[in-house]
Amino acid sequence: MVNLDSLFNELDTIAVNPRIALDKYLVSGKKVIGCFPIYTPEELVHAAGMIPMGLWGGQTTPSVAGQYAPIFTCSLLRSCLEFGMLGKYQGISAALMPMLCDTYRGVSGAWRVGVKDIPLIAFIHPQNRKLAASREFLAAEYGAVKTKLEAIAGHVISDAAIKNSIGVYNAHQAAIREFCEVANDHLDVVTPKIRHTVMKSSHFMEKGAHTAIVSQIIDKLKQLPIHQWKGKKVILTGITGEPDDLLDLFAENKIAVVGDDLAQESRQFRTDIPKCGGPLESLAQQWLDRTACSTVHEVNSSRGKLIVDLARKYGAQGIAICLMKFCDVEEYEYPMLVKAAEDAGIPSLSLEIDQSTMNNEQSRTKIQSFAEMI
Amino acid sequence: MTETVAQKPKRPLPKSRVMVAAQTAKVYQDAWDAKARGEKIGWSTAIFPQEICETMGIPVLYPENNAAAISAKHLGDDLIAYAEGQMRYPMNICSYARLNLALAEKIQDPAYNTADPLLPSPDFVLLANNSCTQLMKWYEQLSHNLNIPIFFVDCLFNYDEEKPAAYKVTYIRKQIESYIAEMEKFSGKKFDWDKFLEVQKRSQINSKLFDDIIQLNTRVPAPVNGFDFFNYMSCLVLCRGKESTTEIFKQLKLEIEEHIANGTTSFPAKEEYRVHWEGIACWPNLGHNLKTLKNYGVNAVINGYVTAWNIVYEPGNLDSMAYAYATSSTNSLTTETIMNMRSDTIKKFDCDGMLCHVNRSCKMMTFHIFVGRNIVEEKTGVPCSNFDGDQSDSRVYSEAQFETRVQGLVEIMKENKEAKNG
Ligand code: SF4
Ligand code: SF4
Numbered sequence: 001m002v003n004l005d006s007l008f009n010e011l012d013t014i015a016v017n018p019r020i021a022l023d024k025y026l027v028s029g030k031k032v033i034g035c036f037p038i039y040t041p042e043e044l045v046h047a048a049g050m051i052p053m054g055l056w057g058g059q060t061t062p063s064v065a066g067q068y069a070p071i072f073t074c075s076l077l078r079s080c081l082e083f084g085m086l087g088k089y090q091g092i093s094a095a096l097m098p099m100l101c102d103t104y105r106g107v108s109g110a111w112r113v114g115v116k117d118i119p120l121i122a123f124i125h126p127q128n129r130k131l132a133a134s135r136e137f138l139a140a141e142y143g144a145v146k147t148k149l150e151a152i153a154g155h156v157i158s159d160a161a162i163k164n165s166i167g168v169y170n171a172h173q174a175a176i177r178e179f180c181e182v183a184n185d186h187l188d189v190v191t192p193k194i195r196h197t198v199m200k201s202s203h204f205m206e207k208g209a210h211t212a213i214v215s216q217i218i219d220k221l222k223q224l225p226i227h228q229w230k231g232k233k234v235i236l237t238g239i240t241g242e243p244d245d246l247l248d249l250f251a252e253n254k255i256a257v258v259g260d261d262l263a264q265e266s267r268q269f270r271t272d273i274p275k276c277g278g279p280l281e282s283l284a285q286q287w288l289d290r291t292a293c294s295t296v297h298e299v300n301s302s303r304g305k306l307i308v309d310l311a312r313k314y315g316a317q318g319i320a321i322c323l324m325k326f327c328d329v330e331e332y333e334y335p336m337l338v339k340a341a342e343d344a345g346i347p348s349l350s351l352e353i354d355q356s357t358m359n360n361e362q363s364r365t366k367i368q369s370f371a372e373m374i
Numbered sequence: 375m376t377e378t379v380a381q382k383p384k385r386p387l388p389k390s391r392v393m394v395a396a397q398t399a400k401v402y403q404d405a406w407d408a409k410a411r412g413e414k415i416g417w418s419t420a421i422f423p424q425e426i427c428e429t430m431g432i433p434v435l436y437p438e439n440n441a442a443a444i445s446a447k448h449l450g451d452d453l454i455a456y457a458e459g460q461m462r463y464p465m466n467i468c469s470y471a472r473l474n475l476a477l478a479e480k481i482q483d484p485a486y487n488t489a490d491p492l493l494p495s496p497d498f499v500l501l502a503n504n505s506c507t508q509l510m511k512w513y514e515q516l517s518h519n520l521n522i523p524i525f526f527v528d529c530l531f532n533y534d535e536e537k538p539a540a541y542k543v544t545y546i547r548k549q550i551e552s553y554i555a556e557m558e559k560f561s562g563k564k565f566d567w568d569k570f571l572e573v574q575k576r577s578q579i580n581s582k583l584f585d586d587i588i589q590l591n592t593r594v595p596a597p598v599n600g601f602d603f604f605n606y607m608s609c610l611v612l613c614r615g616k617e618s619t620t621e622i623f624k625q626l627k628l629e630i631e632e633h634i635a636n637g638t639t640s641f642p643a644k645e646e647y648r649v650h651w652e653g654i655a656c657w658p659n660l661g662h663n664l665k666t667l668k669n670y671g672v673n674a675v676i677n678g679y680v681t682a683w684n685i686v687y688e689p690g691n692l693d694s695m696a697y698a699y700a701t702s703s704t705n706s707l708t709t710e711t712i713m714n715m716r717s718d719t720i721k722k723f724d725c726d727g728m729l730c731h732v733n734r735s736c737k738m739m740t741f742h743i744f745v746g747r748n749i750v751e752e753k754t755g756v757p758c759s760n761f762d763g764d765q766s767d768s769r770v771y772s773e774a775q776f777e778t779r780v781q782g783l784v785e786i787m788k789e790n791k792e793a794k795n796g
Contacts, residue, residue, distance in 0.1 A: 070732065070740045072466060099531045101507050102705075106741025108533050109709035113745055122533035127503065127510060128526045128549055137545035144539070297510055299517055299524055328467050328737070332511035335462040336518060 004220045007213055008194055011201035016244075018053065018204040019088070025051045026091045031152060034095035034118065035203075036080070036104070038263045038295065039125065041283050043169050043273070044146050045096070046207065047161040048153040054203025055080050055095065056264065059243050061356050068110035075325040075355040076239060077107045084115035092118050093152050096145065099124040100295040101329050121148045127297040129288045138284035139277075146280070162279035172207040173269040175214045180259070180266065182221045184314060187229040187256040189221065192247040195257055199265040229256055232374055235310045237261040237303075237337060238322030239330060240353055245360050250320075253371035258314035261307050262322065267293050294329040303333060304340025311346050317374040318347045325354040347374050388640075390626040391605060397618050398608050402491050405433040409494040414561060416525075417493070417516070418500035419509050420611045421683065421703050423527060423695065425577060426554055427500070428615040429570040430563050434500065435493050437477075439611045441470040444477075444489050445657035445766040453477055453489065454767055468735040469766035471512035478516055498522050498560065504529035504703040506738050523560070525553050529700045532707050538700050546696035573615040574689035580614055581684045583623040590630050591675050592723050596648065597633035599641040600674040601664055604655050610683035646671030647787045650720050653731030653739050654679050658768040659776075666777055670784045676723045678704050678716060705738040713746035717753035726787040728758040729780070734770045757790070759783035 014021045025032050031050040035042050042052035057079030065073075065082040073081075083089055095118050099105055108122050123145050126134040150156050179198055183190035198217065202210045231254030241247060241262050250257060260266045273286045290296050292303040307319050319341045324330055334350070341348035349370040351363050387395075405415045415433045418424065427434045444450050450473045457463045457472035461479065465472070480486045481495050501513040501524050510526075517524045527549045530542055558565050584606070591598050606626065609619040633639055651674035656663060667674060687698040704712055720728060728750055730743040747758040761779040764770035 068741075068745050070737070070744055072734065072737065072740075097533075099533055102737040105507070105531050105533070105705070106709075106737055106745070109741060109745040112710075113748075124530050124533065126528055126530075126545060128528035131548060131552055133545050133548035133552075137541060140539075140541040294511075297514065297526070297528075299514070301514065301518065323464070326466055328508055329511055331464040331467050332471075332508075332515055334464060336515070338462060 002216065004189065004217065007217050007220070008197065011213065012194075012197045014204050015197045015201040018056075021204040022053055022089075022091060025053075031093045032091065033149065033152070034089060034092045036095060036097040037076075037203075038098070038100070038268060039287060039290070040096045040098055041142050041145060042207075043162060043165040043279075043283060044142065044149055044157060046165040046168065048149050048155075048157045049161075050093070050149070050153055051206055052096075053092065055083075055089065056200075056203060056240070057083060057355055059355050059358060065110075065114075068114050069107065072326045073107065074103045074327040075353065076327070077103050079355045081107060081110055081114060084111060084118060087117075089115075089118060094119045094121050094148070097122045101327075103327070121145060125287050125296075129297065135281060135284045135288060138287055139280040142280045142283055159279050162283075166273045166279060166282060168208050168211070170272050172202065172211045172214075173272060175211045175218070176202065176266075176269040179214050179218050179221075182218050184258050185226045186221050186224055187231075187233075187258070188227045189224065192241075192250045192255075192257040193244050195260075196241060196244070196247055196265065199269070203264075230254075231256055232318070232371060233258040233314060233316040234318045234320050234349075234374075235259045235261070235307055235314070235316045236265075236320050236322055237307050238263070238353060239324040239327055240264040241320075241322045242353060242355070243358070243360075245358070246351070246353075246363055249360060249364055249367045253367055255318075255367070255371055258316050259310040261292065261303065261310065263293065263295070294327075294333050301333065301336065304336050307337065308340055308344040308346060311341075311344070316346070318349060318370060320370075321348055321350045322353050323350055325352055325356075388626075388629050390622055390629055393618075393622045393625060394606060394609060397613055397616075397622060398491075400618075401433075401612050402435065402493070405435050406494050408433045414497040415494055416498045416500055417496040419502050419505065419513070421504050421529075421685070421699065422500045422502040423550055423553070423699055425570060425573045425615050425695075426550075426557060426565075428573045429566060430557065430561060432557075432561055432563070435496075436611050437474040437493070438470050439608055440477075440491060440493055441473045441766055442655075442657050443491055443608075444473065445469075445768075446660060447490055448658055448768070449489055450658065450766045451768055453480070456480070465767075468506075468508045468512065469764055470735065471508060471515075473766050475512065475515055475519070478520060495520065496522060499524050501526045502529050502699060504531075504699060504706040506705050506736070508737075525556060525560075527553060527699065529703075529706060532701060532711070535708060535711060538697060542700065543693050543696050546700055547692045550692060550696060571690055574687075574695070576617060576620065577615045578686065578689055580610065580616075580619045580623060581686055583620065583627065584610060585681070585684055587623060587627050587630060588676065588681060590627075590634070593634065594648070594724055595639055595645040596641060596673055596675045597630050597639050598675075599639070599664075600651060600676055601655070601660070601667075602640055603677070603680040604660075607680055607683065614683065614685070641668075641673045643668045643671050645673045647726045647784060647791075648673055648675045648724055649783070649787075650674070650716060650723065650725045650728045651677035651679075651731070652716065652728055652743060653677075653733050654736065654765040656731065656763040656771050657765055659763065659771045659773075662771075662773050662776065666780050670780055672729075672780065672784065674729065675725065676719055678712070678719070704742070705736075709742045709746040710749065712742050713749035714753070716746075717750050720750065720754045720756055725754075725756060726790065727756050727783050729783060730758055730760045732760050732762050734762065734764040734767065736765070757783060757786040 045052040457476040
C-alpha cells in the first residue's frame with residue numbers, strides 16, 4: 001500500500017526535476033506545450049490532448065542568457081531563457097507566453113532569437129477588465145491561441161473537449177485548496193517544503209493525474225490525528241517561495257507555512273473557471289474574476305487585505321514577502337504590502353528570491369531573527 | 375584652490391525655444407489656476423488619447439515629462455532617495471516612477487516647493503500602457519496613495535509582427551468610447567464631438583509638421599543638433615492638440631530652413647560623424663553627453679524617442695485612432711519591428727553608427743537593444759555601441775564609460791569611413 005511518504009516522493013521527484021516528467025510524456029508519444037507562468041490557458045492545451053508543462057526555470061547561474069537578457073531581467077525569466085538557449089526544454093513543441101509584464105514583452109523577443117527550436121505562441125490578457133469588451137477580446141485572443149495549438153495537435157479542439165478540460169481543472173483547483181486546508185491540521189507532516197512540492201509538481205503533470213495523487217494525500221492526512229502545532233506560523237506572498245533550501249530554513253526555525261499568495265502556488269488555484277457563454281468565454285471570465293495579484297490590474301488592489309485576512313484566518317504570526325529579484329510588478333506593490341501588515345499589527349519579513357544563486361545566508365539570518373521576533 | 379573660469383557667453387535661445395518655454399509654463403499655470411478654482415485636474419501617461427481632455431478643456435499634466443524636466447535640472451535625486459527610503463519602493467523600478475511617486479506625496483504639503491516644475495496634486499489619472507506595463511503599476515500606486523480614480527485605456531502589446539487584429543482595435547476603441555462617457559460623468563461637462571474632430575485634426579497637423587521637421591535633418595551635414603529635438607518633445611506630449619504647438623513648429627521649421635539656406639547648423643562643432651541615438655536621454659547627464667559628442671564631432675542626428683509621439687490617424691475615425699495608440703510607442707512593438715524601422719532610419723539619415731542607451735529604468739528599451747542590435751548591424755552594416763545610464767537616476771551613469779564607448783564607436787566609424795573613401 002502506498003504511504004504518504006511515497007506519494008510526496010513521487011511529486012518531489014517531478015517538482016525537482018521536471019525533465020523526468022517531460023521525457024516520460026515525450027516517450028509515450030504525447031506532444032508537450034510549454035506554459036510560461038502565470039494564467040496561461042492550459043485548458044486549451046489539455047483539451048487538444050497535449051500536455052501543458054509549466055516553465056519555471058530553476059536554480060542556475062546563467063551563462064548564455066545574458067546575451068539577450070539584461071542583468072535586470074527577473075530571475076525567473078532569465079533562468080527560463082537560459083534553459084531554453086541551452087536546449088534543456090528540447091522536445092517541447094511550442095511555448096505559450098502571456099505578456100503580463102515588461103519582462104515578458106522583452107523576453108518574447110529574446111526567446112524568438114535565442115530559442116529557435118521552440119516556437120513561441122504569445123498572447124495578452126486585457127488589463128482593463130471592467131468592460132464587456134474585455135471578455136470579448138480575451139475570448140478572441142484565446143481563440144487565436146487555440147488555432148495555433150490546433151495546427152500543432154493536427155486536429156481541431158472541440159468545445160466539448162474544452163468543457164471537459166475545464167471540469168478537470170476546476171476539480172484540480174478544488175483538490176489543491178482542500179489539501180491546503182487539511183495540511184494545516186498536520187503541520188508536523190506537511191512541512192513548508194512538502195506543501196510547496198505538492199503545488200509545484202502540478203505544473204509538470206497532466207492535471208487529472210495530479211488530482212488523483214493529491215486526493216490520496218488528502219485521504220491519508222485525514223486519517224491521521226489532528227496535530228497541535230506548537231511552532232510559529234506564517235503566510236508567504238510573492239511569485240515563488242523557492243528554492244527548497246529557503247523553505248527548509250522556515251522548518252529549521254519551527255515555522256510552518258499555513259497559507260500563501262504565491263503566483264506559483266495558491267494564486268493559481270483560488271479562482272474557479274465559471275460557466276458563462278461558450279468555453280472560451282468561461283476561460284476569459286476566470287481572468288476577469290482574478291484579484292489581488294501583481295500581474296492583474298486592480299484599482300485599489302485587494303492584495304494587502306488578502307494577505308492580512310489569510311494571516312488572521314490561519315492564525316499566522318507573520319507574513320513573509322518573497323520578493324522575486326528584478327520583478328518590477330511585485331516591487332511596486334512591496335510598500336503597500338508592508339503597510340497592510342503593519343496596519344494590521346502583523347510583523348512582515350522581506351526575502352529576496354533569486355534563482356541565480358544557491359546562497360541563502362542572508363535569508364537564514366533574517367528568518368532566524370524573524371522567528372525570535374514573532 | 376579656487377579657479378576662475380571664464381564664462382562663455384551663452385548663445386541666445388532661438389525664438390522657437392522661447393515659445394516652448396512659454397507654452398509649457400502656460401500649461402502648468404492653467405492647471406494651477408483650475409485647481410485654485412476648485413476644478414478637477416489630471417495627470418496622464420505620455421501616449422494617452424489626450425484629445426478627449428483637450429476637447430473638454432480639462433487641464434492635464436504629464437509626470438514622465440515632468441520627471442524629465444526635474445531630472446534635467448538635477449533636482450531629482452532627493453525625490454528618488456525619498457521614494458526608496460521613507461516610501462520603501464525598491465530601487466529597481468523605473469526612476470520616473472520613483473521620482474513621481476515621491477513628488478506626489480511631497481506636494482500634499484502646501485509648503486513644499488523644491489521640485490521644479492511643480493505639479494498640482496491630481497484629482498484623477500489617465501493611464502495608457504502602450505509604453506510599458508510599469509506605467510500601469512506606477513499609476514495604480516498613484517491611485518492607491520492619493521485615493522483618486524484611474525481612467526485606463528489598455529493599449530495591449532503587439533507581440534507578433536503582424537498588424538493588430540481587428541478584435542484588438544475594437545477592444546481599444548470601445549475603451550476610448552467608454553472613457554469619454556465616464557469623463558463626462560466625472561467632470562460634469564458635455565463632450566463636444568465637433569470640437570473633438572477639430573482637436574483630432576490639430577493633433578494630426580502637429581504630428582505631420584514635426585515629422586517634416588525631423589526629416590530636414592536627413593541633410594548632410596545636419597542643420598540641427600539632434601539633441602535639440604528633445605527640447606520640443608514637450609510640445610507633443612503636453613500640447614499635441616493645441617494650436618500653439620503648430621505655431622512653435624512653424625517657427626522651428628523656419629529656423630531650420632534658415633540654417634539650410636545659410637549653410638549653418640545648431641550643432642556646435644564640425645559634424646564628422648552622424649549617429650542614431652537609441653533610447654531616452656540621460657536627463658541628469660545631458661550636458662556631459664553633449665560635450666563628449668561635440669568633442670568627437672558626433673551629431674546624434676536622429677533618435678527614436680522623439681518620434682514616438684507621432685500619433686497618426688484619420689480624424690473622425692475612432693478605430694483609426696485606437697490603432698494609432700496601439701502602435702505608436704517604440705515599446706508597443708516587437709524588437710524586430712522596431713529594429714527594422716531603426717535600420718531604415720539609419721539608412722535614410724545616413725548614420726555612421728548607433729549609440730544605445732542601456733537605460734537601467736526601462737526594461738523594454740533595453741531588451742530592444744540587447745535583442746535587436748544584431749538586426750541593425752546586419753541590415754545597415756553600421757557599428758552599434760552601448761553605454762549604461764538612466765533617464766533620472768544619476769547614480770547609474772558613468773562619465774568615463776560614456777567617453778570610452780563613444781571613443782570606441784568613433785574609431786570604428788573612422789575606419790569604416792576610411793575604407794569607404796579608399
Ligand atoms: S511577473 Fe515578475 S517574475 Fe513574472 S515574468 Fe514578470 S517580472 Fe518575471
Ligand atoms: S522609462 Fe520605460 S519603464 Fe519608465 S515609464 Fe517610460 S517606458 Fe515605462
